[in-house]
Amino acid sequence: MKQQIVDTILGAKKSIKSNRKDKGMAFAPANVALCKYWGKRDKTLNLPFTNSLSISLGSYGAHTTLSFIEAEKDSIFLNGQIMQAKPFADRLTAFLNYFRLNSKTSFQVDIRSNLPIAAGLASSAAGFASIVLALNDLYHWALNLKECSILARLGSGSACRSVQHGFMEWEKGLAQNGMDSYAKSIDNPFVDLQIGLLILNAQEKPLSSREAMEKTVGTSHFYAGWQNQVSEDLPLLKKAIASKNFTLLGEISEANALCLHALLLSSRPAILYSEKSTVAAWQKIWALRKEGLELYFTQDAGPNLKLLFQKKDKDKVQMAFQTEKLWVVDPMETKFHEYN
Numbered sequence: 001m002k003q004q005i006v007d008t009i010l011g012a013k014k015s016i017k018s019n020r021k022d023k024g025m026a027f028a029p030a031n032v033a034l035c036k037y038w039g040k041r042d043k044t045l046n047l048p049f050t051n052s053l054s055i056s057l058g059s060y061g062a063h064t065t066l067s068f069i070e071a072e073k074d075s076i077f078l079n080g081q082i083m084q085a086k087p088f089a090d091r092l093t094a095f096l097n098y099f100r101l102n103s104k105t106s107f108q109v110d111i112r113s114n115l116p117i118a119a120g121l122a123s124s125a126a127g128f129a130s131i132v133l134a135l136n137d138l139y140h141w142a143l144n145l146k147e148c149s150i151l152a153r154l155g156s157g158s159a160c161r162s163v164q165h166g167f168m169e170w171e172k173g174l175a176q177n178g179m180d181s182y183a184k185s186i187d188n189p190f191v192d193l194q195i196g197l198l199i200l201n202a203q204e205k206p207l208s209s210r211e212a213m214e215k216t217v218g219t220s221h222f223y224a225g226w227q228n229q230v231s232e233d234l235p236l237l238k239k240a241i242a243s244k245n246f247t248l249l250g251e252i253s254e255a256n257a258l259c260l261h262a263l264l265l266s267s268r269p270a271i272l273y274s275e276k277s278t279v280a281a282w283q284k285i286w287a288l289r290k291e292g293l294e295l296y297f298t299q300d301a302g303p304n305l306k307l308l309f310q311k312k313d314k315d316k317v318q319m320a321f322q323t324e325k326l327w328v329v330d331p332m333e334t335k336f337h338e339y340n
């Protein structure tokens with residue numbers, strides 16, 4: 001099924017072998033969902049039950065260089081180190097199978113990420129999106145953003161929101177083949193918005209979002225409530241973006257994330273990504289807010305938080321979290337810096 005979608009999108013382009021370059025390169029930013037994607041109506045094609053909305057992380061993400069090699073297997077490097085026998089490398093190889101010229105084509109894949117891997121910071125989304133964009137460059141396909149978004153989604157759902165900077169809304173679509181399920185840009189930059197990556201634990205997460213989603217959808221009666229919540233939160237977030245209303249943006253994003261984590265707890269058995277330090281950070285943020293600092297958070301499938309605040313409050317936020325590991329990201333600053 002996936003190959004059919006890939007072939008439909010690439011059409012005749014895939015057979016234009018003479019046009020390919022020696023190397024393809026691309027950067028894709030990570031993205032943070034302000035209204036989360038949780039639950040798949042189709043597990044193979046990564047088709048969601050609901051729409052979701054994200055903001056990209058500017059210069060934080062993955063830069064991929066792809067080239068052809070004469071070898072039986074792909075060579076996959078992450079930050080200069082070969083990735084062997086890692087589930088993520090296997091996923092990438094399986095994904096690349098849809099894009100080989102023939103069964104003898106192997107790829108050298110060099111991914112440079114400036115994010116902590118698998119810490120709930122959407123690093124796989126940036127990885128898959130940058131691979132699709134690098135393939136587009138390597139083969140000279142000249143795909144449009146919709147096509148890139150659909151292809152990236154086949155690698156990892158939320159990757160479809162990482163093919164471009166800024167706010168992206170992933171439309172769930174209705175078609176069985178998912179050709180109408182892709183992310184669209186909401187072109188209304190919020191120049192004052194800052195995102196703080198509060199790293200409380202950078203270890204690999206014990207339960208992948210893929211497995212967790214399946215458990216939630218299959219066991220929680222609250223899942224129907226979650227879908228209703230998303231249909232209320234999304235229009236409010238879009239209103240906040242359109243009117244540049246930071247308070248509304250922060251309130252809805254935080255409430256949506258907490259609703260997701262409540263939903264996770266209602267799975268059987270319960271899924272808990274938060275740690276003691278996570279709950280302590282929630283309480284600290286709520287206390288700071290009571291004191292007048294406009295600071296909100298969102299949280300994905302891991303214990304770390306993403307803080308949402310405005311440029312004018314950057315110093316205060318950095319001061320409040322000076323003993324923790326906090327990276328401040330300006331979504332408008334899009335130049336890739338190799339390492340941090």
Ligand code: PMV
Pocket residue numbers: 032033035036037038052122124125156157158159209210299300301
């Ligand atoms: O695309 P996945 O399978 O990594 O799932 C992403 C799930 C969340 O990050 C928790 C939510 C989201 O919308 O990004």
